[in-house]
Amino acid sequence: MENEELVQNMLLELRRGILSLAVLSQLSREEYGYSLLKALSDQGMEIDQSTLYPLLRRLESQGLLQSDWRIVDEARPRRYYVISTQGKAVLAKLKMEWSAMTETINKMLS
Amino acid sequence: MNLIDKYVAEVGKHLPRKQRADIEKEIRSTLEDMLEERNQASLKDEAAVVALLKEYGEPRRVAESYIGPRYLIGPRIFPTFELIVKIVMAALLGAGLLGYGVSASITGSFAGPDFLSFLTEFWTGLLGGMFSAFGTIVIVFAILERVLPASEFEKEEEKWDPADLAKEPDPDEVKISDAIATILFTVIGLVIFNLYPNVIGLFFGADGEWTFIPILSDAFFTYLPWINLLGVLQIAFNLYQLRERVWTTFTRLCNIVLEVSSIALVIIMLKGPSLIDLGAGKLAGTPLADVSDVLTKVMGFVPGLVLAIVLIVSGVEVAQMVYRLFNIRYETK
Known part of the structure; x- marks a missing residue:
């Protein structure tokens, strides 16, 4: 039981680190919060709303995302997020770092 | 709903x-x-x-x-807060012990029936003083936490380079701890002079009665508006410095004006009537009435000493500022 808890905590830390990368990667086209949540979940990346929304705001305040409130298809107003030019540059760099990192770790684990 | x-x-x-x-x-x-x-x-x-x-x-x-997490006093200024608390508490304790020794020896309360009540009363008072000093420090730092821009501190951390350890400190950099300490002590000074001027005095007990004699004269309080004005300007100046973080010709000139004004005020105060009043009238009915003359004479040196220290410190600061000003002119030529 104790091990299980340790593993859960470590997993949480691991995921926290890669969430920004996951979110940036999925915002090449506009998404609102809940649709992004589902898009991530459909691809196997489960994320809590209470984690996602603050993260979106932080990425936006860092200039990596842009957002605006809009009404699409007569639905209720929703905030749509999309990656910014700066975000694209950062994502490209992160992708490279991620590949190098996974390669290193895979080598270590094999 | x-x-x-x-x-x-x-x-x-x-x-x-x-x-x-x-x-x-x-x-x-x-x-x-x-x-x-x-x-x-x-x-x-x-x-x-x-x-x-x-x-x-x-x-x-x-x-x-x-x-995210919210702080009354956040991690960036907590080390300075801790340092100031330690200094102030040590100073209060030191002053308290000294005062206790002096009062007890004057009244002979080191032993006998008075001993215990004197001890309790004295330390309760000191503890109260320490609590209110701590409260003042907390309030000042809580305000600083809210007015200081966060980004400045983050930048400083990012810029840190081990090579800096070997370098001479940058003469144009404003020392945060100096500015905070100045603000804090100015606030404490203003609070004491304006709200609790009576705590500057003699405290002693005899025959089971406790007497507290304020020693500041009426003459001192005629200067209070000027002290307040300079104090408030000093606080405003240091808050501005904390925001800017760098000495400029403008802030150096401001500082010179402030220091020279303080020096002028100190000289006027020294030349004027005595700042200490321990005349026979005030001491009447206390065991100290007999020694009123001696006491007045001895205590009369204290303000002179304190003001002389202020004069020297301000003088040195003005000299440094003037030196830096001319140095900058020279370097930029």
Whole structure:
């Protein structure tokens, strides 16, 4: 039981680190919060709303995302997020770092 | 007001005013999206709403995830806060012990029936003083926490280079700890002079009666408006320095004006009537009445000494400022 808890905590830390990368990667086209949540979940990346929304705001305040409130298809107003030019540059760099990192770790684990 | 409205308002209560409306709108929009998704449930389906809100989380926790941890005194200024608390507490304790020794030896309360009550009374007073000093420091730092721009401190951390350890300190850099200490001691000084001038005095007991004699004369209080003016300007100047973080010709000139004004005030105070009043009238009826003359003479040196220290410190500072000013001129030529 104790091990299980340790593993859960470590997993949480691991995921926290890669969430920004996951979110940036999925915002090449506009998404609102809940649709992004589902898009991530459909691809196997489960994320809590209470984690996602603050993260979106932080990425936006860092200039990596842009957002605006809009009404699409007569639905209720929703905030749509999309990656910014700066975000694209950062994502490209992160992708490279991620590949190098996974390669290193895979080598270590094999 | 439906349950979702109530929930959103509850989250909003814990959010900073500036971001409140926007975050509330986003949470509401998300909740409605989620509700719609689930078996096409509607706002009227109370059981579904309750289940959804339960899953979304406790309002306070949801709000916290947006704003992160909040501090009364945050980690960036906590080390300075800790240092100042230690210095002030040590100084108060030192002054308290000294005062205790002097009072007890004058009144002979080191032993005998007076001993215990004198001891209790004295230390209760000192403890009270320490608590209020601590409170003042906390208030000053809590205000600083809110007025200092966060980015300045982050930049400093990013810029840090081990090579800096070997370098001479940059003469144009404003020392944060100096500025904070100046603000703090000025605030404490202003509070004491204006609200509790009576604590500057002699405290002693005899025959089971406790007497406290304020020693500042009326003449001292005629200077108080000027002391206050200089104090407030000093605080404003240091707050500005904390924001700017760098000495400029303008701030050096301001500082020279402030210091020269302090020196002028000190000289006027020294030349004027005595700042200490321990005349026979004040001491009448106390065991000290007989030694009034000697006491007045001895205590008469104290303000001169304190003001002389102020003169020297201010003088040195002005000299440094003038030197830096001319050095800058020279370097830029």
